[in-house]
Amino acid sequence: MITLLTAGEPVSLRSDVRQRDVYDLAGLEPECRLLLIGMHTDQIHLDRNRDVIDGFLARGGTLVVCGHIVRPIFTGAPMWRVAASTSQTDLGVTPVTPHPVWEGVDPRDISSRRGVSGFYGRGGYPELPAGSVVINRVHDAAVDVELRRNGGRVLLHGGNDLWGYRAEGNSAERILPQLLRWGTEDWV
Amino acid sequence: MTESFNRREVAFLHDGAFYQLASIEDLLSEGYPIRPVYLPDLLEGRESLDGVERLLVADRLHPRLWASAGPACVDVARRGGTVFLSGENSLEAVPGFTLTPTATNFWWWVSGEDPGIVINDSSDPLQQYLTPRAQRWHFHGVLHTPPHAAILTEHRDQGPEWSAGALLAVDRQTTAGVLAVTTMDPVYHHGSRFMPGASLLLRGAVEWLAADASPDAPDHGTSTPNTARG
Numbered sequence: 001m002i003t004l005l006t007a008g009e010p011v012s013l014r015s016d017v018r019q020r021d022v023y024d025l026a027g028l029e030p031e032c033r034l035l036l037i038g039m040h041t042d043q044i045h046l047d048r049n050r051d052v053i054d055g056f057l058a059r060g061g062t063l064v065v066c067g068h069i070v071r072p073i074f075t076g077a078p079m080w081r082v083a084a085s086t087s088q089t090d091l092g093v094t095p096v097t098p099h100p101v102w103e104g105v106d107p108r109d110i111s112s113r114r115g116v117s118g119f120y121g122r123g124g125y126p127e128l129p130a131g132s133v134v135i136n137r138v139h140d141a142a143v144d145v146e147l148r149r150n151g152g153r154v155l156l157h158g159g160n161d162l163w164g165y166r167a168e169g170n171s172a173e174r175i176l177p178q179l180l181r182w183g184t185e186d187w188v
Numbered sequence: 189m190t191e192s193f194n195r196r197e198v199a200f201l202h203d204g205a206f207y208q209l210a211s212i213e214d215l216l217s218e219g220y221p222i223r224p225v226y227l228p229d230l231l232e233g234r235e236s237l238d239g240v241e242r243l244l245v246a247d248r249l250h251p252r253l254w255a256s257a258g259p260a261c262v263d264v265a266r267r268g269g270t271v272f273l274s275g276e277n278s279l280e281a282v283p284g285f286t287l288t289p290t291a292t293n294f295w296w297w298v299s300g301e302d303p304g305i306v307i308n309d310s311s312d313p314l315q316q317y318l319t320p321r322a323q324r325w326h327f328h329g330v331l332h333t334p335p336h337a338a339i340l341t342e343h344r345d346q347g348p349e350w351s352a353g354a355l356l357a358v359d360r361q362t363t364a365g366v367l368a369v370t371t372m373d374p375v376y377h378h379g380s381r382f383m384p385g386a387s388l389l390l391r392g393a394v395e396w397l398a399a400d401a402s403p404d405a406p407d408h409g410t411s412t413p414n415t416a417r418g
Contacts, residue, residue, distance in 0.1 A: 007205065008250040023228070023250070040248060042204035044226060068206040068380075080206075082381055114298050122381050160380075 001031040002180065007040035013163050014180060025049050028056065034183040039067030039161050046073035057152030062183045065154070066161040068123065076149050080158050082123040083141040090139040091117035099135040099146065100182045101155070101162075101175060107136075109170040121159030155179075196221050198242040198397045201261065203227040203253055207379025208246045211390060214378070220394050227253050230260075240264050242397040247274035247373035254278060265365035272393045275328055275371040283362050284334030285369050291349040292328050304344040305355065312338045312358050314368055317396040322388035323356060329371040333357045341370075368393070 002017045010019060013036075020028065022041040026049060035056055037046070046053065053074040057063060065073070068080035083090070092111040095102070110120045124141030128134070135144035138159075145156045162179060165172040200215070200222045202208035212224050222244070229235040231253060237243070243264045249257075258281030265271045273279075279287045296303035305324045323341040330343050330353025337359040345352035356370040374393070377386030 007203075007248075008252055021252075023253075040205050042228070042250070043206055043209065044204035045228060046204075068210070070206045070209050071204075086381060114295055116298060118382065 001029055002034045002036070002184065003028065003032045004036045004038065005041055006038055007042065009040070011038065011161075011163070013166070013176065017180070022046065025052050028052055030059070032056065032061065033059075033187065034062045034180075035064070036163075037063070037065045037067075037073075041067075043069070043071040043073055047071040050074055054150050057150040057154070060152055062153040063149075063155070064157070064162070064179065064183065066157045066159070066163075068158055069125075069156065074149060074154075076129065078125040078128055078145070078147075078156065080123055081126050081141070083121075083139040085139050086118065086122045088117050091120075091122065092138070093120055093143070094137045096134045096137055096142075099133070099144070100185075101178045102135060102144070103178060104171055104174050106171045109168065109172045110165070119160065121157070124158040125156060155183075196242075196398050198222045198244055198394055199225045199237065199240045200244050200246065200394075201225045201227055201230070201249070201257070202246045202375075203250050205246075205248065205376075205379075207376045210379035210381070211246070211375045215391075215394060218391075220391075221398050222394060227257055231256055237261070237264055241269040243269065243271045244393060244397060245271065245273045245277065246375040248276040248376050251278065255280065258282070262363070262367070265363040265367045268364045270366040270368075270397055272368045272397055273370070274375055274393075275373045276376070279331075279369065282367065282369060284337070284359065285357075285367075286332045287329050287371065288332070288351055288353060289329040290327070290343075290351060292326050293350070294326055296326075304346045304350065306342050306344055308339055308342065310338050310340050312340055314356075314358055314393070314396045315340045317392040317399075319388055319392075321385045322392050323372075323385075325372070325377075325383055325385035325389075327355045327371045328373065330354060331357055331369060331371060333369075334359055334362055336361045 004017050004019050005022050006019050069077050093107045113119050121138040121143035124143040125145050132147040134142040143158045147154050163176045166176040215222050225235050237260055254277050262281050279285045307320050307323050333354050337357045339354045339357045341356040342354045359367045374386040374390040377383040378390045
């Protein structure tokens with residue numbers, strides 16, 4: 001089961017992605033194996049209910065978090081920091097490690113819109129546990145990261161929701177389907 | 189937990205989104221007298237608006253939670269307080285105001301086109317805290333206001349996607365206090381570290397609230413903006 005945690009506004013990603021209000025987190029089904037957390041969700045509520053997400057990870061789940069993590073929403077969650085520079089010329093996306101979710105995505109297509117940079121991210125996660133993989137950087141900041149935590153897989157995007165690129169009109173549209181494929185790749 | 193608020197203290201209603209938490213952290217570190225009020229705790233009685241005289245409602249609150257809390261927030265103005273309501277929230281609880289969502293023009297400053305945003309030269313104290321840049325960036329809807337409301341910023345009609353209406357208005361007559369309403373979302377953009385104009389609007393609104401804009405205040409309408417900040 002794939003679940004998208006929302007802040008109350010419906011977001012239609014794909015027919016098999018169930019939507020769950022962040023305030024109904026406690027009822028998360030044990031069958032959920034891929035959990036997507038949207039950028040608008042209440043991080044105080046997530047922090048207070050950290051045991052739910054820790055338990056999800058302990059079951060071997062895959063967690064994707066968009067937005068800036070500013071509260072420990074799961075045990076050992078890295079904290080977002082703004083990049084050392086957020087000037088327009090410094091906010092292009094630099095690929096670091098190839099990753100299935102970004103396969104075929106032209107970095108130029110996520111670096112700017114109409115010549116303006118900064119939509120993709122303006123910071124990232126400077127302090128990461130050993131073994132974390134930095135996928136993309138914005139200036140000095142690890143904006144996309146994959147790590148292991150509490151027995152599960154975690155993918156962090158330190159910017160607006162990755163699924164917001166699903167109608168971008170360029171190669172960035174590959175991100176959502178590739179995210180759902182990567183998140184379910186070991187399912188039988 | 190209920191405790192009385194200081195005279196100049198501004199309650200900042202939020203629901204834990206990262207950009208709200210970042211804005212709160214910034215404002216506190218810059219010395220603004222805000223007190224965060226966490227919306228879920230308010231609804232469960234662990235927080236209270238009793239005694240609150242100045243209230244800033246953050247933009248983009250959870251729709252169901254905001255629907256439950258809206259009337260209590262408007263009550264702050266009904267008992268003589270001052271409320272600044274940020275955009276992307278329903279106006280169901282706000283008397284006399286209606287909202288028409290519009291498309292959003294993020295690009296006028298790149299393309300060089302006229303965004304059709306008109307800043308009126310009002311004498312309203314709130315506007316003394318806002319530079320033109322604080323009021324002209326983008327918006328997500330237009331307001332239809334009570335006839336007596338002061339319209340500080342408005343949008344000229346530019347076709348079906350861009351209807352005319354107010355973007356920032358202040359109503360000092362419907363309630364005993366003051367209701368300021370905008371369709372701009374400064375907390376989201378400031379807390380996302382994204383848009384300088386949004387940061388100016390946020391700081392200006394907090395300065396106005398903290399400086400005392402309530403109708404019964406001795407310096408109502410004559411307070412001097414603190415231009416040292418922002």
